[in-house]
Amino acid sequence: MAKKQKTSLVVMTSSRSRLPLYYSLLRQLDQEGVKTVSSATIADYLNINPVLVRKDLSGATHVCGMPKRGFEVSPLLADLKGYLGYDKQDEAFLVGVGNLGHTLLSNRGFEDLGINIVAGFDNNPALIGEKVGDKPILPMDKMDEFVRRMGLRIGIITVPSACAQEVCDNMVSCGVKAIWNFSFTMLNVPEDVLVKNENLPMSLALLLQQMKSNTEQ
Amino acid sequence: MAKKQKTSLVVMTSSRSRLPLYYSLLRQLDQEGVKTVSSATIADYLNINPVLVRKDLSGATHVCGMPKRGFEVSPLLADLKGYLGYDKQDEAFLVGVGNLGHTLLSNRGFEDLGINIVAGFDNNPALIGEKVGDKPILPMDKMDEFVRRMGLRIGIITVPSACAQEVCDNMVSCGVKAIWNFSFTMLNVPEDVLVKNENLPMSLALLLQQMKSNTEQ
Numbered sequence: 001m002a003k004k005q006k007t008s009l010v011v012m013t014s015s016r017s018r019l020p021l022y023y024s025l026l027r028q029l030d031q032e033g034v035k036t037v038s039s040a041t042i043a044d045y046l047n048i049n050p051v052l053v054r055k056d057l058s059g060a061t062h063v064c065g066m067p068k069r070g071f072e073v074s075p076l077l078a079d080l081k082g083y084l085g086y087d088k089q090d091e092a093f094l095v096g097v098g099n100l101g102h103t104l105l106s107n108r109g110f111e112d113l114g115i116n117i118v119a120g121f122d123n124n125p126a127l128i129g130e131k132v133g134d135k136p137i138l139p140m141d142k143m144d145e146f147v148r149r150m151g152l153r154i155g156i157i158t159v160p161s162a163c164a165q166e167v168c169d170n171m172v173s174c175g176v177k178a179i180w181n182f183s184f185t186m187l188n189v190p191e192d193v194l195v196k197n198e199n200l201p202m203s204l205a206l207l208l209q210q211m212k213s214n215t216e217q
Numbered sequence: 218m219a220k221k222q223k224t225s226l227v228v229m230t231s232s233r234s235r236l237p238l239y240y241s242l243l244r245q246l247d248q249e250g251v252k253t254v255s256s257a258t259i260a261d262y263l264n265i266n267p268v269l270v271r272k273d274l275s276g277a278t279h280v281c282g283m284p285k286r287g288f289e290v291s292p293l294l295a296d297l298k299g300y301l302g303y304d305k306q307d308e309a310f311l312v313g314v315g316n317l318g319h320t321l322l323s324n325r326g327f328e329d330l331g332i333n334i335v336a337g338f339d340n341n342p343a344l345i346g347e348k349v350g351d352k353p354i355l356p357m358d359k360m361d362e363f364v365r366r367m368g369l370r371i372g373i374i375t376v377p378s379a380c381a382q383e384v385c386d387n388m389v390s391c392g393v394k395a396i397w398n399f400s401f402t403m404l405n406v407p408e409d410v411l412v413k414n415e416n417l418p419m420s421l422a423l424l425l426q427q428m429k430s431n432t433e434q
Contacts, residue, residue, distance in 0.1 A: 016430055020422045028378075028401065045403060090425055099320040106316055109401065109418035115425065154425060161245075178428035180421055184245065184326065186262060194431065196424045200415070201326035204397055205237045207413045208307055208332065208371060211395035213233055214411065 015056040019084055020113065021046055022057065026077045027112065038070030060084075086114030092180075093152050095167045096159035097122040097137050100182055104156060105132035117156065119146065147174040154178045161185045168195075232273040236301055237330065238263055239274065243294045244329065255287030277301075303331030309397075310369050312384045313376035314339040314354050317399055321373060322349035334373065336363065364391040371395045378402045385412075 025045055029037055039057070043050035054065065061079035065071050081087050089111070094101055097120040104110075105120050120132060123140045130137045138146060147155075155171040157164050157179060164183035171179060178194045181187055187195050242262055246254055256274070260267035271282065278296035282288045298304050306328070311318055314337040321327075322337050337349060340357045347354045355363060364372075372388040374381050374396060381400035388396060395411045398404055404412050 014430075016426050017423055020419060020426060024401065024416070024419055025403070028403070084426075085429075092421070099316070099323055103316040103320050104417070107418065109416075110421060113418050113422040115418065115421055153428065154421075156421075177432070178424050180424055184241065186242070186245070192431070194424060194428050196420070196427075198417070198420060199241070199326075200321070201324065201330050201332065202237060202241055203413065203415060204309070204327060204332055204371075204373075205330040206234055207395050207397055207411060209233050209237060209301075210413075211370065211411050212302075213231075214409070215394065 015059060018046075018048065018052075018056055019060055019080060022053070023077070023080045023084060023086065024113075026073055026080065030073050030077055034073055036066070036069045036072055039065060041070065081114075084114065086112075089114050089116045090154065091116050091118050091150060091152055092154035092156060093118055093143075093147060093150075094120045094156040094158055095122070095140070095143065095171070096120075096157065097124075097127050097132070098158060101158040102132055104158065105135045115154075118150065118152070121146075143170065144174050147171070147176065152176065154180070156180045156182070157187075158182045232276060235263075235265065235269075235273055236277055236297060239270070240294070240297045240301060240303065240330075243290055243297065247290050247294055251290055253283070253286045253289055254293075256282060258287065298331075301331065303329075306331050306333045307371065308332075308367060308369055309334050309371035309373060310360075310364060310367075311337045311373040311375055312339070312357070312360065312388070313337075313374065314341075314344050314349070315375060318375040319349055321375065322352045332371075335367065335369070338363075360387065361391050364388070364393065369393065371397070373397045373399070374404075375399045 022042060025042060039053040040050045043053045060083040061076055063071055063076045063079055092115055094104060094117055101120050105117055110117055117135065119135055120137045121140050121143045122128065122137055127137045128139045153176055155176040157167055159167050161183040164181065164185035165187060168179060168187045168189060172189060172193055177192065179187065179189065181195055181197050184199055189195055239259060242259060256270040257267045260270045277300040278293055280288055280293045280296055309332055311321060311334055318337050322334055327334055334352065336352055337354045338357050338360045339345065339354055344354045345356045370393055372393040374384055376384050378400040381398065381402035382404060385396060385404045385406060389406060389410055394409065396404065396406065398412055398414050401416055406412055
């Protein structure tokens with residue numbers, strides 16, 4: 001694995017938001033055959049204070065670091081997986097099975113983090129009844145019943161911006177509490193519903209701005 | 218447009234990183250036929266202090282707010298577009314034309330923000346010579362020459378994690394200064410190269426954690 005990440009990560013203020021990052025890093029180290037890792041190395045990879053890393057890990061796992069060697073990767077990973085609930089899968093669904101919807105439905109990375117995107121909904125008759133891997137594509141008019149019956153609380157919006165608010169309203173009325181929004185629409189939701197916007201073009205535009213700032217310095 | 222965004226945005230410390238957000242919002246308002254907008258409304262949508270909004274906009278544009286009415290959307294948009302350089306297109310390229318690569322190549326949102334993803338590279342013979350919209354898919358062994366000749370400085374990595382570092386090294390050797398990384402590999406780059414990681418499964422996992430925190434409160 002590359003020695004040092006030069007990227008600055010989004011500010012993370014709670015151990016709850018840092019733990020998934022430790023998990024992701026440890027998983028990668030484990031796959032690369034790394035057996036032990038120090039809190040300093042973890043801190044270095046993720047741009048986090050090593051004291052905080054030790055505090056977070058001791059709060060969430062039973063694995064103790066060994067002097068000079070650090071933590072054993074494999075048991076630490078197993079403990080974190082249990083603590084984060086990644087051994088129990090959470091279920092999400094997606095509306096809008098275009099290019100991006102397909103991409104997300106077929107991405108195996110979600111399952112590694114304990115998330116199963118169980119189905120995609122669309123109103124294109126040509127898609128309905130098809131599958132993406134083992135995930136069915138269902139008609140929009142089945143969404144309400146399906147989401148309520150399964151008790152799904154996480155919805156992913158990959159429809160065009162023009163119909164995103166309508167899809168969002170439907171999700172909320174079915175009991176969805178967290179929406180991952182890939183449209184460019186700023187969604188209006190009740191206080192108890194979380195929205196995370198994933199504006200990919202804007203993300204690249206911000207990187208570009210940062211590159212230009214760096215070049216000018 | 219929905220009245221109030223409940224999402225908290227990533228902390229943005231410079232006007233340079235806020236200006237693209239103003240642009241994106243104003244573009245949406247303009248498309249919806251909104252003629253004037255106050256700094257308070259902009260601030261409200263984006264969770265930013267209104268004083269900061271006025272400061273940012275007066276530094277980047279020649280448009281003055283009118284008492285009680287605010288800014289005229291259309292000239293403000295035109296000024297911001299020029300200031301941000303979105304009227305001059307920046308060019309990027311992409312390596313790995315799988316599902317996600319296809320999705321990004323066919324996304325028109327980039328061009329709205331002044332970014333043209335000019336080509337995709339892949340080593341799958343079945344893809345080479347094909348096009349995604351008007352974007353060619355070129356063989357990997359043409360990347361070096363193409364990127365140098367075009368002077369491209371922005372590379373997008375949508376290859377599997379296992380070959381991401383190799384692709385990154387190739388990009389860096391061609392003069393790339395900003396990498397948008399969709400693989401899960403933490404890339405090793407020289408000091409003067411920016412990396413932005415876009416780990417989509419992790420992004421959803423963090424939203425899920427946040428939802429669970431909220432539910433427990």
